[in-house]
Every structure is written in structure tokens, then in C-alpha cells.
Amino acid sequence: MKTRYSFGGDEHIFVEMDEEMSLDAFFKSLSMTEAVRAADIAGVTEVCPANASFQVKFDPDRIAPDALLAELKALEHAAEAGEKRIRTRIIEVPVFYRDPWTHETLMRFRERHQDPSGTDLDYAARINGYATVDDFITAHHASPWFVSMVGFVAGLPFLYQLVAREKQLQVPKYLRPRTDTPKQTVGYGGSFSCIYSVRGAGGYQMFGITPMPIYDPTQTVSYLRDFMVFFRPGDIVKWKPIGREEYDAITADVAAGRYEPRIREVTFDLDAFKADMDGTNARLMEALYGV
Known part of the structure; x- marks a missing residue:
């Protein structure tokens, strides 16, 4: 699976684990959303999970889009080794x-x-x-x-x-x-x-x-x-x-x-x-x- 990042306007980043739904993609998405919440990144206002993806809403006056993108990519490695038991x-x-x-x-x-x-x-x-x-x-x-x-x-x-x-x-x-x-x-x-x-x-x-x-x-x-x-x-x-x-x-x-x-x-x-x-x-x- 190759994660894909894309901007949604000025206030959102969309993170797609895979183009098709699978439980592996879901669990990686779940691990990443939990990691984003735990990181308590300044400027992030909402994390919205989906089937094999999630979207982050942020305040661009508090964190630059490229800076947030770098933060999310840094969390991806930890998510790959994340918990697969819930x-x-x-x-x-x-x-x-x-x-x-x-x-x-x-x-x-x-x-x-x-x-x-x-x-x-x-x-x-x-x-x-x-x-x-x-x-x-x-x-x-x-x-x-x-x-x-x-x-x-x-x-x-x-x-x-x-x-x-x-x-x-x-x-x-x-x-x-x-x-x-x-x-x-x-x-x-x-x-x-x-x-x-x-x-x-x-x-x-x-x-x-x-x-x-x-x-x-x-x-x-x-x-x-x-x-x-x-x-x-x-x-x-x-x-x-x-x-x-x-x-x-x-x-x-x-x-x-x-x-x-x-x-x-x-x-x-x-x-x-x-x-x-x-x-x-x-x-x-x-x-x-x-x-």
C-alpha cells in the first residue's frame, strides 16, 4: 500500500491509505488518526476517519500546510507498525x-x-x-x-x-x-x-x-x-x-x-x-x- 496525500483547499489534507478498501488499509488509517490525535499538533482542529483514508482539518494561520504535511508523513512510519488488535x-x-x-x-x-x-x-x-x-x-x-x-x-x-x-x-x-x-x-x-x-x-x-x-x-x-x-x-x-x-x-x-x-x-x-x-x-x- 502506498499512502497518498493531497490538499483540500486551504484547510484540509486528505490522506488515502489505499485506492481500495481492505482491513489492512482500515487499521493503518485507524493507527494514523490515533497518532495524529495523540500528537496534538498545534492548528489541527478535526480528524475525520473514513473506510481506508482520513481527512485532517487545520487552521492555516496556526500551521502552514507544508509543515502539517511533513508532520503527517513523519507519523506514517509509526502507523505502519501500529496496533492491529482493538x-x-x-x-x-x-x-x-x-x-x-x-x-x-x-x-x-x-x-x-x-x-x-x-x-x-x-x-x-x-x-x-x-x-x-x-x-x-x-x-x-x-x-x-x-x-x-x-x-x-x-x-x-x-x-x-x-x-x-x-x-x-x-x-x-x-x-x-x-x-x-x-x-x-x-x-x-x-x-x-x-x-x-x-x-x-x-x-x-x-x-x-x-x-x-x-x-x-x-x-x-x-x-x-x-x-x-x-x-x-x-x-x-x-x-x-x-x-x-x-x-x-x-x-x-x-x-x-x-x-x-x-x-x-x-x-x-x-x-x-x-x-x-x-x-x-x-x-x-x-x-x-x-x-
Whole structure:
């Protein structure tokens, strides 16, 4: 991997670890952002991490752009040898696949889709070589996912599948974005899954919806009272398929302040994962469910 630095106007430096997403690129980016924060460089006002990159905002009246660039490059060597083990959370996220709300929406926008004759799941299953939609849904929820960044809109997580690269699902975005996407839609674009934190425009394929709010600016949802955004980079997600009855029950529990997501603390070791992906995922499931 060769790191690339570029200026963004007078107040930003963009640091790209690699042109494609990988867990190696993510961990190097994570190490560098932590090193930048720890260095407490005069004039740096914000560090914003992404999938395989990060951006630094700075005050050019306090530090010259070239001086900051030199500081960042000096930190890169330390980041290459940085920690590849993190203490994080694994979280169960219920998903109502093939729900009526995303189905109604995707049917309204078929003319913007690669295959207007079917649904988003029909298309995703076919291009990934699955015989049925049920087989594709199983592939989507069977293995855990890694939250590589949070953003684009407030609270929206991008999730990267914890399987070998040749097994990763890939589905392109719509040919033209929709002007509507239901809140809490579970979407897919490229090699990333996501959860739409708010209702709005979008171009990702729509697979289902979760009854679990992940963003609450009012901070009235019981588990979002301390902070309005639920996810953070490094979280691990296990999708749990549910039906309409369980969806309605969770929705009612959220409204009544009774719902608490299933969360367990875990350690994720990148080298151990690369050495034994199936074994690592099995241990994550054991930590989440105790079996």
C-alpha cells in the first residue's frame, strides 16, 4: 500500500491509505488518526476517519500546510507498525428482509435500476450467482460485518463483510439515485452494506429494514440518550433476520423505552482473523450468543 496525500483547499489534507478498501488499509488509517490525535499538533482542529483514508482539518494561520504535511508523513512510519488488535463491540441488528416499505419504494424507482423486471434482492442474488433470494439473504446475514466508517449522513454506518475477498458480496448502486429511501433501510452498494439513518435520497440497493434506531438527535431513544449516534468505527455487526411480528414487537419496545440492543465486548485481532477467518467469526458468534 502506498499512502497518498493531497490538499483540500486551504484547510484540509486528505490522506488515502489505499485506492481500495481492505482491513489492512482500515487499521493503518485507524493507527494514523490515533497518532495524529495523540500528537496534538498545534492548528489541527478535526480528524475525520473514513473506510481506508482520513481527512485532517487545520487552521492555516496556526500551521502552514507544508509543515502539517511533513508532520503527517513523519507519523506514517509509526502507523505502519501500529496496533492491529482493538477492543470493540459486537452488536446484533435485527433485519426484516423483503419488508413492505422498502419494497414499495424500490418499485416506485424501477426505471432507475439496472433490472426493472425484478426487485433489488432478485438482482443481487442473480449477479452474485445465488439460485434463490433466500440463499442470498443467508449469505448476507450469516457472517459478521465490520463498521469501517460512520458518515455521509449523520449516523450512517458503512459495513465491510468479514469473509475472504473472493466470497464478498458485490452489488452496484442504482443507475440513478432515488429521491426517497425509508429510514433504517438496510442497503448495499459496491462491497458495502449500510443502514440509512434518516429518510432521504439514496442509490444503494434496498434489502430490508431494521426496527432498531441508530440515530436520534432528540436523544429520547433509551440507548441513545448519552450520544445521538449509535455506531462507531470498529464495531462488529451480526444481522439477525426477523419477520413482521418481531419487527412490530421491537418497534413497540423502542417506543416504550424497553428495547436494548444485544451487545457484547470483544477483541478483534486482524492477524488472527486473516490466519483463521472461520474460526475468528465462530468465536465472535460465541461471544455474542454464548454458544
